[in-house]
Amino acid sequence: xxxxxxxxxxxxxxxxxxxxxxxxxxxxxxxxxxxxxxxxxxxxxxxxxxxxxxxxxxxxxxxxxxxxxxxxxxxxxxxxxxxxxxxxxxxxxxxxxxxxxxxxxxxxxxxxxxxxxxxxxxxxxxxxxxxxxxxxxxxxxxxxxxxxxxxxxxxxxxxxxxxxxxxxxxxxxxxxxxxxxxxxxxxxxxxxxxxxxxxxxxxxxxxxxxxxxxxxxxxxxxxxxxxxxxxxxxxxxxxxxxxxxxxxxxxxxxxxxxxxxxxxxxxxxxxxxxxxxxxxxxxxxxxxxxxxxxxxxxxxxxxxxxxxxxxxxxxxxxxxxxxxxxxxxxxxxxxxxxxxxxxxxxxxxxxxxxxxxxxxxxxxxxxxxxxxxxxxxxxxxxx
Numbered sequence: 187x188x189x190x191x192x193x194x195x196x197x198x199x200x201x202x203x204x205x206x207x208x209x210x211x212x213x214x215x216x217x218x219x220x221x222x223x224x225x226x227x228x229x230x231x232x233x234x235x236x237x238x239x240x241x242x243x244x245x246x247x248x249x250x251x252x253x254x255x256x257x258x259x260x261x262x263x264x265x266x267x268x269x270x271x272x273x274x275x276x277x278x279x280x281x282x283x284x285x286x287x288x289x290x291x292x293x294x295x296x297x298x299x300x301x302x303x304x305x306x307x308x309x310x311x312x313x314x315x316x317x318x319x320x321x322x323x324x325x326x327x328x329x330x331x332x333x334x335x336x337x338x339x340x341x342x343x344x345x346x347x348x349x350x351x352x353x354x355x356x357x358x359x360x361x362x363x364x365x366x367x368x369x370x371x372x373x374x375x376x377x378x379x380x381x382x383x384x385x386x387x388x389x390x391x392x393x394x395x396x397x398x399x400x401x402x403x404x405x406x407x408x409x410x411x412x413x414x415x416x417x418x419x420x421x422x423x424x425x426x427x428x429x430x431x432x433x434x435x436x437x438x439x440x441x442x443x444x445x446x447x448x449x450x451x452x453x454x455x456x457x458x459x460x461x462x463x464x465x466x467x468x469x470x471x472x473x474x475x476x477x478x479x480x481x482x483x484x485x486x487x488x489x490x491x492x493x494x495x496x497x498x499x500x501x502x503x504x505x506x507x508x509x510x511x512x513x514x515x516x517x518x519x520x521x522x523x524x525x526x527x528x529x530x531x532x533x534x535x536x537x538x539x540x541x542x543x544x545x546x547x548x549x550x551x552x553x554x555x556x557x558x559x560x561x562x563x564x565x566x567x568x569x
Contacts, residue, residue, distance in 0.1 A: 454511025
């Protein structure tokens with residue numbers, strides 16, 4: 187009955203293993219969920235590993251169970267019948283019912299309600315209490331729909347339909363705050379600079395020496411990260427201008443780097459990198475490259491999609507040959523091994539000659555929270 191649920195979960199990208207699935211089925215066998223109200227939180231607790239995937243879970247839950255919840259009006263009509271709870275005979279075995287799917291179960295319930303004429307308690311067919319039929323409350327059956335004693339009048343389907351957890355999805359694009367949080371993870375402290383008294387170390391060492399003072403000195407921890415942000419601007423990147431602006435704002439406002447520099451280029455890098463396109467403020471690309479060290483962390487941002495000649499053709503500047511765009515990207519990666527590329531386009535668009543070529547030079551990640559986290563991990567320890 188629940189096979190479709192498992193397939194829908196995996197279709198949404200949720201990694202539900204067999205151990206979790208068997209644990210979920212065991213919970214159902216123990217009667218921990220007898221209706222959709224119970225099923226929704228139970229399955230989420232067992233099958234979902236992080237709240238970032240709650241929205242994907244809701245999508246899968248809706249795809250499986252939407253449209254099969256008991257009609258609230260139908261439940262209300264039978265509330266009076268279900269107020270009287272008859273105790274189940276402990277010696278009486280549970281009713282055995284075999285429905286192929288939820289649609290069959292709900293259709294059988296509808297027909298039962300149409301035929302039923304009055305209250306029933308302890309029976310094996312009608313809606314009632316304390317029986318072995320699959321409908322009602324307080325009874326015992328291997329399958330069924332609980333009516334009455336609901337969990338507050340909000341079905342699991344309606345909870346999933348509200349999609350309250352959309353903002354937690356990590357495959358969505360980012361805001362300034364998200365960028366700041368992710369970029370702070372890049373901060374790296376190293377012992378550097380002048381010797382200074384280590385107060386905590388001194389107290390610990392003195393305590394171990396039975397009160398005899400033993401001063402401990404060490405070098406101050408300083409930030410060693412030099413961040414450089416290089417952004418493609420204009421053309422096909424125009425629809426992503428707001429997103430890239432958020433990243434730029436976050437990088438400028440995040441005061442956790444030893445130095446921060448930014449440059450703009452259009453499609454590919456040529457002889458100049460710009461600090462301000464509008465005012466034509468620029469530096470020679472060769473000067474920027476010569477100034478960088480292996481301690482610099484480079485983040486390129488762009489869709490990497492352009493006419494092939496823009497990336498592969500050797501440029502000519504005032505009568506002399508100049509490196510191609512791909513040559514420049516390769517030179518930056520060679521000088522600064524900790525270099526990554528953030529691409530705002532979906533990965534299905536990356537099967538393009540220029541995107542593939544740049545992706546072969548440096549690691550390329552989606553400009554999403556998951557992608558940025560992966561990029562930061564690489565920048566902290568490039569391989």
